[in-house]
Amino acid sequence: MRTQENKIFKNIDWALFGVYLVLVLLGISNIYSSVYDPDKPNLFDLDTEQGKQIMWLGVALFLGLIVFFLESNFIRKYAYWFYGFTVLLLVGVLFMAPINGARSWFGFGGISIQPSEFAKIGVALALARFIDQNSSSKERKKLGKNSGISGLWGIVPFIAKNKSTALILAIPSALVLLQPDAGTFIIFTSFLLVLYREGYAGNILLFLVISVIIAVLTLLVADSNFMLPFTKMQLSGKTGIIIALVLITGVFAFVIKSFVMKRNRKSLYRSVFGSFIVAVLFVNFVEIGYTNILQSHQKERIDLLLGKIDDPDGKGYNINRAKAAIGSGGFIGKGYQSATLANASQRHVPMQSTDFIFCTWSEERGFLGSLFLIGLYTFLLFKMVVIAERQRSVFTRVYAYCVASIFFYHFMINVGMAIGLAPVIGIPLPFFSYGGSSMMSFSVLIFILLKLDSERKIVLQ
Amino acid sequence: MRNTDSRKYVIALIFAIIPLIFIVRLFYMQVVDDQWKERAATISENKILTYPARGIVYDRNGEKIISNEVYYDIHIIPRQAKNTDSVALVELLGITMENYSAKMAKAIDYSSKKPSEIVRQIPPNEFAQIAPELYKYPGFFEVARTLRVYPKKIAAHVLGYMNEASPADIEKDPYYKPGDYIGRTGIERMYEEQLRGQRGVKYYLQDAIGMQTGEYENGDYDTTARQGKNITLSIDWELQEYGEKLMQNKLGSIVAIEPSTGEILAMVSAPTYDPNLLVGRHLGVNYGCLQEDTLLPLQNRSINSAYMPGSIFKTVMALIGMQEGVITENSSFPCNKSLLGCHNHPTAQGVSDGVKMSCNPYFVQLARRIIQQGKDPSVFKDAAIGLDIWAEYVRSFGIGVDLKTDFPTNVHGNVPDTDYYNERLNFRWAFSTIQSIAIGQGEVLITPMEMANLAAIISNRGHYYYPHFIKDIEGSEVPEMYLTPNYTMVDSQYFEPVVDGMSRVVNESGGTARRARIDSIAVCGKTGTVENFKKINGKVYQLTDHSNFMAFAPRENPQIAISVFIENTGFGGTWSAPVAALMIEKYINRTIADTAKENRIFNANLIPDIDDIIRK
Structure with a gap:
């Protein structure tokens, strides 16, 4: 038995476990302070939030223990199964009664479980498994070659050429949006960082940064007008952004024509004009999404963040x-x-x-x-x-x-x-x-790791 | 496969940049920028004011003359109100639904988080019914405040009243908040700052709906309400009450001063009213009624009215004459009725006689000597010089000048001088034009307060203290100016003949105020009778003369100087003199030997009937 135990807990990264423990304990002490009720001073009172949180910590540690008794290979082998299970839960939760307007919770007499939290584990495992299996595929090699500005253009075929990867992310993303749970959806976009690290779509981060800048500018001017200088023409904010994009594209085209060797020009032109079209589409998408699709409270939150309303x-x-x-x-x-x-x-x-x-x-x-x-x-x-x-x-x-x-x-x-x-x-x-x-x-995410x-x-x- | 190993550094960079941005932002928010601390304070802290009890007022013998009673205002914090059963609440509070709705609308309009008043000044007995029910109405709570109570219904004019601070008051002194009470007249106004005390503040932490959840900083910044300072007035409450009883059914005033200190012992103005009428919820209605009364009960006749002094002014003329050296105490003038009408009496053989007999021609001739001293060949210029000398003397008697009495007033008597006549007369004038000032008629005006002070001056043989009410302020001193004597321009040696004359007025047969005689006390006095006119419906009628008397007693070491003024009651000796005598006897002996005398006064109704006047 002793050797068995030794084996299980051998090579544990105690520093990670230590940070985990410190965060958990500080977290509970902080909740205790935050909800402190002089009538219920007992730390372990299950009527209080800190009491429940301690109980959940107990459950989590128990789950952690189970994880430790599993074989790594078992986890790897059944990653898709776990993913499938969490997706099923995400489907199932859509048939529950809505709480605060969202179908995000399974209720078991007093206890509510949010399956989207577990979906993160499922997606993480499935994505790891998928990339593991395809680590030598030719497809990825091809994609990896795209670099430079033309890498931007590579984003569009990215989804088409990585249907399976996209699907692993798209299914649970669509399901959480149906709840609706915008927060978890945004969390799912975090996997783009992983894809980046794994060699997918080289300039995805640059692409993201440019997207965010364009999106913020679009949102800032979305419902305002301005006067075109030296004329009396009233233009919408969106038109202004598109005019700016045209000008930038022109500058790039001029630079390419002046400084790039002839044989390289064609692909660069394609990238620049392709990017221009994508950007115009994106601006329209953001504008329409902001004015027509977002719910009013979400719109307000964006306006507040951007300082448009106070x-x-x-x-x-x-x-x-x-x-x-x-x-x-x-x-x-x-x-x-x-x-x-x-x-x-x-x-x-x-x-x-x-x-x-x-x-x-x-x-x-x-x-x-x-x-x-x-x-x-x-x-x-x-x-x-x-x-x-x-x-x-x-x-x-x-x-x-x-x-x-x-x-x-x-x-x-x-x-x-x-x-x-x-x-x-x-x-x-x-x-x-x-x-x-x-x-x-x-x-569980930490314990599996x-x-x-x-x-x-x-x-x- | 292309080497993507360097991408781990990009990820590490991202993992480093975001926390760095957060730390910079947090440092700015938490350490550099105070905006959020102020914001947090306005959100989470609030204060309630605690109101101090107003200072208690005592009389010179330590009797409590103004005290306080707790009343309750009902306030609402609209945000905390939940499911208010307004029908039941309206009934409980005893107000109308319209009133309630209007007040609530106003409260919500003002602030949803701050308290607003719904009902004001519920007396304790009514509040006892409301208190046990109030918990059913969250957001509604009581605020205890004190209001004035006057155990005896007297001295309304002296004590004054309080009402709500006006926007002008609030602007002038930021201490006041809307809804606060402020002394409006009388002592309440004069000693407002001492009496009001210091409001207390209690800071507390509030939750999102404004409910109190705890002390702020363990109460370190809280201040307790400090009660107002108690003050002691020089008024003799028994004497005041007696004076008001004597003046019932009369129009006029009594002012009594202690000559050795200038302390005011009594100040009566008739008709008067119950000071409790101008307290609390019914102030507005009651004030309206008092204001409409044709007998002017709100008018403080003893200090805010100036009348012609009449014959009492002859004492001043005699004193000036002797000081100026134009007469001696033995100078005699014939009773020449061609100069001015007079009653029949032997020729006055000196100042004492003149005062005693109140001989009009005597004082006209004396006055001519003062005014026309022959300092300039032109009779007009000579009169101007003389008049200004005379006016300066008169003012040194505290007439027509600020007596610095601790009472809000700006009414003084009038002493006409050269400028005064030049402004008003469009022809050249000399003594003959203005000779009626010699006998206290004409342009000379005096307030009953100045008249009492004049009595005090004569009793002191030439000096006076500013008449004042304050005797003691808790924790501070009586102002120095009330402790320093003011000297007239007449030396004390010249006063004895006048005092002698005043004594004979009361005590000798042929004196004009025999009714003021008290067997046990040496009273000195001087009567006055003042012509007066009144315009009724655009027509001027001559009314019955005002009756006027000033006195002091005892003759040596005087304890009380007094002026009594009763409107439209004829000769000064008839009504005013006996009233003064009763006051003196009451003050010195504390009891009245001859009750028949006081009953005569108690039972007299001397208020003139306007219809009678018109019929005549």
Whole structure:
């Protein structure tokens, strides 16, 4: 028995496990402070959120133990099965009664489970498995050759040439959009980072950055008009953006004509004009999506973030209260259980134990606490990258990047939202936000990674 | 396969940049920018004001003359109101539905988070019915405030009243907030700053709907309401009450001063009213009624009215004459009725006689000597010089000047001088034009307060203290100016003949105020009778003369100086003198030996009937 145990827990990355444990414990203590009720001072009281969170931690650790008793090969082998199971859950949840307008929850007498949290694990495993299987395929090699500006153009055939990869992501993405759960959908886009690392679509990140810039500009001017200089023509903001794109394309074309050798010009022209068409389509898509498809509250959140509207006690209530809570924390904070805004008895910050949990931490611990917590998360992310890069198994490496990307997105959007740098999207801060499903799914993500990593040396056996 | 290994650095870079941006942003928000701290404070902190009890007012003998009673205002924080059963609430609070709806609409319009008043000043007995029910109406709560109570219904004019601070008051002194009460007249206004105390502030933490959830910073910034300072007035409450009783059914005033200190012992203005009428919810209605009353009960006749002094002014003329050296105490003038009408009396052989007999021609001739001293060959210029000398003397008696009394008023008597007549007369004038000033008629005006002060000056033989009400302020000193004597321009040696004359007015047969005589007390006094006219329906009628009397007692070491002025009651000795005597006796002996005397006054109704006047 003893040797068996030794084997199971051998080669565990204790630093990662340690960060996990520290985050979980700080998270629970923070929830305890945030929801503290003098009538229910017991930390383990199951009527309180911290009590439930501790219970969920117990469940998560139990799941972790199960993971540790599984073989790495078993996990790899049954990755698609797990993926299929979570997709089935995502289908099933669409038949549940909506809570707050979204069909996101399975209710089992008092306990609610959010399948989209587990779908992240499924997608991560399936993507890892898929890339593992296709790691030597010719298709990828071909794609990998695309580089330079022409790589941008390569995005369009990307989806067509990687139907299976796209499908693995597209199915659960479509299903969470049907709930609707925009937050989880955005989390799924984090896998683009993984694809990037794995050699897909070289300039996808450049593409993303340009897209974001164009999107923000489009949204800023979406419903305004301007006067064309030296004329009396009234033009819509969108027309202005398109005119700007035409000018930029012209400049590029001129540069190509002047400085590029003749034989290379053709492909570059194709890239530039192709990109121009894609950009025009994208501008129209963003504009139509913003004005016609987005629900009014989502539109408001974007407008608030971009500063187009300012309504601290109305539409901007949440974010205004959240920022006030954080900003009032000062350098060293107000002290544990001393928040005056992000606190369950004050209730100034809405959803302060879930989506806006960072406010409680930041208000009570001040800038030093914020710095410490951001440091912890950054350490966690870097640790994951280090783990990923030391793997000989493609499966484990891809999986590690998946986990890192998921955590990164959650961290970036949740904290960014609380400090007013990202739109308000209801996704949890790992191990800090109250919630059983997320506690379990984040823990299992980590435990699978720990398990896979612990066997990195026997992969080739 | 192309080597994509370097992409791990791109990912690491992204993982580093975002946290870095967050840290910079957080440093800015939490450490550099104070905007969010202020924002957090307005969101999570609030304060309630606690109102101090107003200072208590005592009389010179330590009797409580103004105290406080707790009343309750009902306030609402609209945001906290839930499912209000307005029908039941309206009934509970005893207001109309329209009133309630209007107040609620106003409250919501003002602020959904801050309290607004719904009902004002519910007396404790009514609130006892409301209190146990109030919990059913979340958002509604009571605010305790104190209002003035006057145990005895007297001295309304002296004490003054309070009402709500006007926008002008609030602008002038930011201490006041809308809905606060402020002393409007009388002592309440004069000592407002001392009496009002200091409001307390309690800061608390509030939740998103404004409910109180805890103390702010352990209450370190809270201040407790400090009660207003108690003050003691120089008024003798028993004397005041007695004076008001004497003045019932009369129009006029009594002012009594302690000559050795200038402390005002009593100030009566009749008709008066119950000070409790101008307190609380019914102030507006009651004030309206009092304002419409043709007898002007709101008018404080003792300090805010100036009358012609009549014969009492002769004392001043005699004193000036002696100081100027134009007469001696033994100078005699014939009672030459061709100069001015007079009653029949022996020729006055000196100042004492002149005062006692109140001989009009005596004082006209005396006045001519003062005004026309022959300092200039031109009779007109000579009169101007003399008049200004005379006016300066008169003002040194506290007439027509600011007596610095701690009472809000700007009414003074009038002392005509050269400028005064040059402005008003369009012809050249000399003594003969203005000779009626010699006997206190004409342009000389005096307030009853100045008249009492004149009595005090004579009793002190030439000096006075500014008449004042304040005797003690808790924790601070009585102002120095009330402790320093003011000297007239007449040396004290010249006062004795006048005092003697005033004594004979009361105590000798042939004196004009025999009714003021008290066996046990040496009273000195001087009567006055003042012609007066009134315009009724555009026609001027001569009314019955005002009756006027000033006195002090005892003759040596005087304890009280007094002026009594009763409108339209004829000769000064008939009504005013006995009233003054009763006041003096009451103050010095604390009891009245001859109750027949006081009953005569109590029972007299001397308010003139306008219809009678017109019929005549």
